[in-house]
Amino acid sequence: MTRSWWGWGNVEDAVVGAEADELVGRVAALLPEHDFTPHDPPAVADLDLKAPQVEVPASLAEIASADPEDRAAHTHGKAYRDVVRNLQGDLAHPPDLVLRPRSEQEVVDVLDWATSASVAVVPFGGGTSVVGGVEARFDGPAVSLDLGALDQVLEIDPVSRAARIQGGVLGPALEAQLRPHGLTLRHFPQSFEFSTLGGWLATRAGGHYATVLTHIDDLTESLRVVSPTGVGESRRLPGSGAGPSPDRMFLGSEGTLGIITEAWMRLQDRPRWRAGVTVDFDSFDAAVAATRAVAQSGLNPSNCRLLDPMEALLNVGSSTRGGLLVLAFESADHPVDVLLDRAIELARDHDGKPGERSVRDAAATAAETAGAGDPAEAWRSSFLRMPYQRDAVTRRSLIAETFETACTWDRFPTMHAAITTAAYDVMGALGITGVITCRFTHVYPDGPAPYYGVYASGRWGSLLPMWDEIKAGVSEAMTTHGGTITHHHAVGRDHAPWYARQRPDPFAAALRGAKAALDPAGILNPGVLGL
The missing domain is CATH 3.30.70.3450 (Alpha-Beta Plaits)
Structure with missing residues (x-):
């Protein structure tokens, strides 16, 4: 399989042929006036990427790549606006180099060099961020730190039902290594096939379970993290009341405080x-x-x-x-x-x-269970195809993306009405037609996590400003009416303005203090979380 540099997943799995025709027909029934002319992505050779600004020392040369396709594939994540920019050849801030450490020591070496050379380091797991979390959206030298070579289950404790796992392992490879032991992490986000354990931890990803074990936090026993000022590892415990949790500081830190190289994760027996x-x-x-x-x-x-x-x-x-x-x-x-x-x-x-x-x-038997x-x-099946379908309609000038949040049950009716109204009001002001959908991805005793889809008739060349207006309108509605700016997609750079208003000021000061203590040169993922 060949990973797509510009869009979701594998090139071979793209929506084409009869599937594309059926998809276009379904959308055309809702948006009959839309121009569905497809736009093809540019060839990497035609992107005119700016030349690398930095060179690594000889000791890191073996793990460094300046290959244009490598750099292009590590420039953006997989949000709607990322796909649009890639389709339009807008790669203004490619990483100068892609570095693939093969050991924790090489992660340490990269951070030591980057700190001394004032080079930003953008951690990269599977690259599936939909909030601008893996791009160098700033001027100055930057490298993409791809952790994909750290992909092993290192140790299994069958008595406690836990495993020590490297942060760069992709979802399918992780489950394949656990399966012979009859165990599973049972964490299946929509990005499962193309995202990593370290990425799930750094973004507090939501997974398979709609209740109880909804976030990766719930499955985490301890973390090992490399920061520019040292390596830290929390103690394996089922629970502890010993002060603020060290793991909680790094869960959701999105690569701004350190690089998660390993974690002990709580496992389960495979369901029967x-x-x-x-x-x-x-x-x-x-x-x-x-x-x-x-x-x-x-x-x-x-x-x-x-x-x-x-x-x-x-x-x-x-x-x-x-x-x-x-x-x-x-x-x-x-x-x-x-x-x-x-x-x-x-x-x-x-x-x-x-x-x-x-x-x-x-x-x-298979026959007994198939009918249902x-x-x-x-x-x-549709859930797994949605990102590919998003790319297919984006190529045809559709606006198709999602927003997700969570709120208490008492606030849901008002917030839901506000979000729906905001989306339609913005579309009306832009002179475009569309629909908004809603589903609950996770539910708690005190509230749901609603997930909204917006499908609108855009205009090629104006897709990003249109999307930005819809994004701002919906985000304002959800945060004004008691929702969080994100339930499981993380903050990144796209959600930072609303996150800054959601978090308490004293906590923001403490977070900035942690950043200064762990990353005094400010090289780790600048701009994410507003840091």
């Missing part, structure tokens, strides 16, 4: 029993109420995702008047049918209509 169902509702309010009832029940489903009618139609192909709730339970220890039964009762209390149940255990060919499986 699964049961799921989709529930249809006649009103969105009833669907939200049912989802809240399940979230507050203590049943802790592994999947509890609510799709509004437009989300269900566009991304699953299912028609619903009020919403579709996707429920699933799993366990390595016991059947989960009774848990699903109770969740269905709660949904029925709000006039939910359950579809066919999907039940699987370790002895079930229901919207839940359609949703999973």
Whole structure:
């Protein structure tokens, strides 16, 4: 497989042919006046990247690359605005070099050199940031520190059910190394195939579980971090009340305080029993109420995702008047049918209509488990294709991107209305048409994590300013009405203005103090988190 330098994933998996035609037809039904002429990405040889400004010492030459395609692929992340800039050949700030350390000592050596030479270091895991977290959006020399060579599970503790894992391992490679031991991290963000453990930790990624173990934080036992002032490793403990947590300082630090080279992660036995169902509702309010009832029940489903009618139609192909709730339970220890039964009762209390149940255990055959060919499986397949579909419509001048947040249940109706109104108001002011969708990716007893999709008819050459206006309008609405600027996409550079307003001033001062203590030369990922 060949990784795309300009867009998501593998070149061979791009949306083309009949799949592209079907996608365009579906969108054209909503936006019939749009010009769907495709625009091809430029060849790397035609990008005219500026020449590297720095050279590494001989001791680092073996791990350094100035290859144009390497530099192009490490210039941006994978946000909508990144894809647009790549398609238009706008790579104003490519890294001077890409460095691939093969050991922790080489990470130390890179930071020592960069500090002495005043060269910025932008940590790079899988490069899937959608918030401007891996680009050198500043003047001056910079290198991209690609940790992909640090990709091993180093040690497994089967008694405590934990593993010591290097930060550069991609999701599939991590699970492949755990599978022979009957264990799993069970953390599956949408970017799973192309993102790394270190990236999940540095951005506090959200994963597979809709309840309880929603963030990578919940699976972290200890961290090992290299900063310009030294190497630190926290003690492995199931829990501790010994002061502020050292791990919490680096979780979500997005490469501004140090490089996460290793982590001890809590594992689980691989699940044997699964049961799921989709529930249809006649009103969105009833669907939200049912989802809240399940979230507050203590049943802790592994999947509890609510799709509004437009989300269900566009991304699953299912028609619903009020919403579709996707429920699933799993366990390595016991059947989960009774848990699903109770969740269905709660949904029925709000006039939910359950579809066919999907039940699987370790002895079930493929034929016995396949039918449940229901919207839940359609949703999973669509979920993995969404980034590729985003690239396909972006090439055709569509605005297609997502916003995510979290709020308490009492604030959701007002915030939801404000976000929807803001998106349509901005589109109206821009003279474009579009739709907004909503789904809950994660739910907590005290609130949901709504995830919004915006699909609008853009104009080639004006896509970025249009997107920036929609981004600003929606971000203002969600933060003004009690939501967070991000639930699991991180802050990066794109969310920094709203993050600065969300965090308390004393905490901001403490964070700047930590930055000064750990990175006194300010070389680590300048601009991320507003640092």
